Every structure is written in structure tokens, then in C-alpha cells.
Amino acid sequence: MSRKKNLKGKGSSKSSIASPNKSSNNGKSGNGIGSVAPSNGVVYPSRPSVSSSGEFYDMAFKVMLVGDSGVGKTCLLVRFKDRAFLAGSFISTVGIDFRNKVLTIDMLKVKLQIWDTAGQERFRSVTHAYYRDAHALLLLYDVTNKASFDNIKAWLTEIHDYAQQDVVIMLLGNKADATHDRVVKREEGESLAKAFGVPFMETSAKSGLNVELAFTAVAKELKHRSIKEPDDPKFQLQDYVNKEMKTAGCCSS
Numbered sequence: 001m002s003r004k005k006n007l008k009g010k011g012s013s014k015s016s017i018a019s020p021n022k023s024s025n026n027g028k029s030g031n032g033i034g035s036v037a038p039s040n041g042v043v044y045p046s047r048p049s050v051s052s053s054g055e056f057y058d059m060a061f062k063v064m065l066v067g068d069s070g071v072g073k074t075c076l077l078v079r080f081k082d083r084a085f086l087a088g089s090f091i092s093t094v095g096i097d098f099r100n101k102v103l104t105i106d107m108l109k110v111k112l113q114i115w116d117t118a119g120q121e122r123f124r125s126v127t128h129a130y131y132r133d134a135h136a137l138l139l140l141y142d143v144t145n146k147a148s149f150d151n152i153k154a155w156l157t158e159i160h161d162y163a164q165q166d167v168v169i170m171l172l173g174n175k176a177d178a179t180h181d182r183v184v185k186r187e188e189g190e191s192l193a194k195a196f197g198v199p200f201m202e203t204s205a206k207s208g209l210n211v212e213l214a215f216t217a218v219a220k221e222l223k224h225r226s227i228k229e230p231d232d233p234k235f236q237l238q239d240y241v242n243k244e245m246k247t248a249g250c251c252s253s
């Protein structure tokens with residue numbers, strides 16, 4: 001079994017603007033999520049690769065976090081990657097940045113390269129360049145900010161214009177912990193998601209609510225799309241999420 005070292009990319013420092021085609025593998029095209037991501041994301045299940053942290057993985061996918069400035073994209077990623085919450089003053093992301101995390105999904109190592117984009121309008125043209133390589137998009141709004149919810153339709157139009165047609169999209173209502181400041185009901189998020197045919201759940205980067213689940217669900221969907229055994233039933237992302245989901249107020253992680 002040959003083993004390849006092909007992905008040395010590590011999340012660049014905050015406020016970096018990475019090149020969409022070179023940052024993931026130091027410019028070398030290869031089996032991973034290189035210059036143009038393979039449409040199904042599979043590296044080669046029989047030939048694991050090794051990530052920058054030294055972890056082997058069987059397949060790799062690009063996931064992008066998008067949504068208005070301040071909805072909690074960076075905090076969601078930090079919660080998922082480091083199990084920590086960035087409390088204190090809000091430092092808006094400049095450009096785009098990424099972090100890698102390897103998950104075990106049904107006995108396979110699935111590497112997610114997670115791109116944290118800047119929500120501010122002035123960086124929109126930078127992020128557009130990254131959409132086409134994304135296998136999945138986590139689209140966030142803030143349940144305490146009605147404008148961020150109202151802007152979801154515009155974000156979906158943007159995704160439609162720039163992303164691959166078969167990109168996996170999941171809508172996340174973040175800051176579900178902030179019960180006193182909430183202005184968007186959970187049901188409103190659910191019906192918007194239903195109207196657009198995308199899976200939905202509420203999350204909290206602060207408490208950790210459903211954060212792991214959001215990324216795991218997307219990784220499972222991508223893995224199922226990549227490796228279809230003839231007898232495998234179709235993976236239903238929303239059903240999986242509904243089964244696993246914890247609702248705000250009930251649990252902390």
C-alpha cells in the first residue's frame with residue numbers, strides 16, 4: 001500500500017488571503033483537494049494520504065463557511081477545531097482562511113478542509129473565487145440578527161451563481177444559546193430551509209450545540225456520495241440530523 005504525503009497546507013494566519021488554487025497543497029496537484037477539487041472528493045480509499053498534522057486520511061473534501069459578517073463563522077470553526085469559544089471583542093475575518101480536521105466516518109478517515117470566509121461585502125469578490133471548488137457550504141445566519149436571516153436568500157442566489165451545481169448546502173441558525181436576544185424563531189429557519197430544499201439546524205459556537213453534528217453530517221453526506229455500494233440506501237442528511245440533533249435549551253453539546 002503506497003502512502004503519499006501530499007497536503008501540507010495548514011490554516012494560514014488570520015487575516016490572510018490565500019490563493020484559491022495553491023494553498024491546499026503547496027501548488028502541487030495531486031490526489032487531495034488540490035488545484036481543482038475532484039468532483040467526488042475521493043482521494044483513493046485504498047491509498048491513504050497523510051495530512052499536515054500527520055494523520056492519515058482516505059478522502060478529502062472542501063467545506064466553506066459563508067454568511068453575513070458577525071454571524072459566527074470563525075467561532076463555529078474554532079469551536080469545531082479547538083473545542084473553544086472566542087469570547088470578547090469581535091475580530092472580523094479579512095479575506096479567507098482555512099483549517100483542516102480529520103473525522104472518522106463509518107471506519108474511513110475523512111479530511112475536511114474548512115474555509116472560513118469574510119462576511120463583509122468588500123471581500124465578496126475574493127470568496128467568489130473559492131466557491132467552485134467547494135464540495136459543501138455551511139450557510140450561517142444569526143438568530144439574534146434578523147437582517148442576517150433576511151439575507152439568506154441573497155446568499156443562496158450567490159451560491160447558485162458561483163458554486164458547483166451539486167454542492168452540499170446546509171443552513172445553520174447560529175447563536176441559539178442567546179435566548180433573550182433571539183429574533184428569528186427556529187420554525188422560521190426550518191420553513192426557509194424547507195422552501196429552498198436544504199437541511200437545517202440551529203447551532204451555538206458558544207455552547208457547542210450541534211457544532212460537531214453539522215460538520216459530521218456534511219462529511220457523511222459527502223462520503224456517501226463518493227462511495228456508493230450497490231446495496232447502500234441513500235443517505236438522508238436531514239433525517240440523520242433530525243435523529244441526532246439536540247435542540248437549544250436542552251443540551252450543551
Ligand SMILES: Nc1nc2c(ncn2[C@@H]2O[C@H](COP(=O)(O)OP(=O)(O)OP(=O)(O)O)[C@@H](O)[C@H]2O)c(=O)[nH]1
Pocket residue numbers: 067068069070071072073074075076086087088089090091092093094117118119120174175176177178203204205206207
Ligand atoms: N452568544 C453567541 N455569540 C457568538 C456565537 N458565535 C459567535 N458569537 C459572537 O459573535 C461575534 C462574531 O463572531 P465571528 O465568528 O467572528 O463572526 P464571523 O461570521 O466570522 O464574522 P466575519 O469574519 O466578519 O464574517 C463575536 O463577538 C462572537 O463572540 C454563538 O454561538 N453565541
Ligand SMILES: [Mg+2]
Pocket residue numbers: 073074075091092093116117118119
Ligand atoms: Mg470571521
